[in-house]
Amino acid sequence: MNLIDRLIVSLLAAALLLASIAGCQEKPDEPQVPTELKVPENVVLHGATETSLTFQWKAVEGAGSYEWKLTGPDDASSLKGEVTQRNVTVGNLKKGTEYSFCVRAKADGIFSGWSGHVSARTEGTAPQPGGQRLCVDAPLVLEMDKVPVLGTSGLIKVFTSAGREVDRIDLADIATVNVRSDGVMLPKEQITAATRKNTFMDVLTCSGKTRTVHYTPLYVQGESLVIKLHSGVLDFDTEYYITVDESVCDKAVEAGEWVFTTTSSPSSSEIRVAADGSGDFCTLQRALSHASAGAVITLASGTYPEMPYLRDKKDITVRGDSREGVRIAYPNCENYMNGSSARCLWLVENCDNLVLEQLTIENTFGEQKGQAETIYFNSGSNAHRLTIENCSLISYQDTFLCKGVVWVHNSLIAGHCDFIWGYPKACLFEDCEIRSRAAGYIVQARVQAAADKGFVFLNCSLTAEDGVEDGSMYLARSSGQSECWDNVTYVGCTMGPVIATQGWHSSPAPNPSKPTAESGWKEYGSVTPAGTAISGHNAYGRVLTANEAAAYSSREAVLGY
Incomplete structure (x- = not known):
């Protein structure tokens, strides 16, 4: 190799070395792990159904995921979870119920503070909010978002808080009655000893004696289904829950969704009856059964x-x-x-x-x-x-x-x-x-x-x-x-x-x-x-x-x- 060739080779080697050095200098820096995260902002309710709520918020820079909490009326109805996107739909909720939602950002074990709480309510109306006190003979009202249509099967059942069944209405028994235009249900045939034992009959009790009568256990009122339980099945100062099969009126009520407590027994000989629930009883019958000698029963x-x-x-x-x-x-x-x-x-x-x-x-x-x-x-x-x-x-x-x-x-x-x-x-x-x-x-x-x-x-x-x-x-x-x-x-x-x-x-x-x-x-x-x-x-x-x-x-x- 002559002198000129050696010079060319040396120049090429030097150029390659400089290029390598320059390439290393232009390599981007490794990402920096954040030391703090901003609190999620613009947290809003994006949608609601009877059993779900959807929330969304503004993305937080540097966040890898988001933790959320949904607080209900009791511990059993409170939920939490984690998502990677900036929204979440929470399901299996109680209808007509108030909830509170909050969220925080998360990245490699670092958390932001919690956002402000956002109140939201599932659609529909809870049939009877838990803790409500009702007369022992009050009609029970299941509110709906349309006019109910009665089915021909399914059960309405009432339980004590301990799970003991105290009453039931079987929609299969609707086959024994004619339903008038005003909702009153009347026997299709004269009642006999053989046909009197169905849930569209009632047994009244007074002084230990009984009288069997036909009655209307449920009827439609606007967009509500009104349920009249059998006489005397509820006790004073007792908590109950109700279940309704979906086939009754195209709306199911599960255990724990419809809870109420009955009022205390009146202690006075002056007894007030008011159909709207503002008295001691809603029905004359329960007042008559309760009354003792000297009682004065007034009817609103x-x-x-x-x-x-x-x-x-x-x-x-x-x-x-x-x-x-x-x-x-x-x-x-x-x-x-x-x-x-x-x-x-x-x-x-x-x-x-x-x-x-x-x-x-x-x-x-x-x-x-x-x-x-x-x-x-x-x-x-x-x-x-x-x-x-x-x-x-x-x-x-x-x-x-x-x-x-x-x-x-x-x-x-x-x-x-x-x-x-x-x-x-x-x-x-x-x-x-x-x-x-x-x-x-x-x-x-x-x-x-x-x-x-x-x-x-x-x-x-x-x-x-x-x-x-x-x-x-x-x-x-x-x-x-x-x-x-x-x-x-x-x-x-x-x-x-x-x-x-x-x-x-x-x-x-x-x-x-x-x-x-x-x-x-x-x-x-x-x-x-x-x-x-x-x-x-x-x-x-x-x-x-x-x-x-x-x-x-x-x-x-x-x-x-």
Whole structure:
């Protein structure tokens, strides 16, 4: 190699060395590990469903991941986790529930501070927030975001906090009822011993005795499902939870989602009933079952859709806030349940000195054919007392049925066929309106002794609803039973044109067929609305003298007090 070649090789080697040195100098520095991280900013709720919440925030420079916490109403509902992106969706949450969310940045064991808390709520409304105190007979309301449609299967169940089942409603039993347009559920067929044991029936308890009735366990109200549990299943001061199968109304409620606690037992003898839950009880039935001798039960204005049962109690007063504003109303009749004790709206058995004031009792069966009493006062000794003051009793056939000693004052009795009937020792209607709703008969008396006063009408007005034909109503008709007496007396009554000219219905003949001053059909001082005397309708009725009428002319004379 000559000198020139050696110089070229040396120059090339030097160039390569310089390039290598320059390349090493241009290599980028290793990344620096941050010594602190900024707190995530702009933390917001990005979306919500009934069971999930989505949050997002501004990315933090240098952060490798983010830890988050979601705090619920209790420890069991609090959650936490870690994500690498700047958002998170948290699922399996309780519907209609308030939560609090926060997040912090993380990088190689270094953490930022926690962000500020963001409040968020899942969609929907919790059926009943935990800890809410309800009357032991309060209706339970499941709120939805659409009008519920009842299914034909599925269970609604109620448990104590310890998990003991206390009640259930089986939607399969809806096959046994017809559902009216107003939501009321009525038996498709007359209830028998074989068909009465299903969850669309209720068993009322009073003084250790029971009465089985049909009832409406659930109904739709707007976008809510209202559930009425069976009578007496809840205790005072007890926590419960409810589960609902999705097939009931297309919305499931799981254990622990719907929790409530019942109120304490009232300690006073003055008991308040209010359907809105503002009283001691929501239903008259639970108040009657709870009441002891001397109790005064007051009813707030509203409609009470129930068939009450009172048994073996004395000195009970039930007083409404107003006659027009308080309605005890529900449909019942022999088509659904046979027998006087079963088909009546309100059954009272073996009770003395019951007082009803300022309320309306209406059997809303609403048809002219079918025995459908508003109340049956069944006195075991035929000496128990009932007072009805300033009330309305409304039905069609057999509106009022009684035994015992009864005073009905300043009240309305409305019906059309034997709508006042029974076996009383003495039953006085004083200053009352006796209103005919269609053609028929006012009284059918089955008095058990010839000397008993039976039914007496003192200073009453006999009227009719619009459209009822004149002359289509009779003062009384007989049962035709020789062992009963047709003891019915009208004194000083105003009889409208609805009353038939002959007054008393002649077939079958009454007992006795020839009335006396003590027994049979009698009247005194009957007049038209214009004041024209009209006593002496036919031979089956006796026109009393003034002296004879005195025995029927006051409460003391008729009832003895």
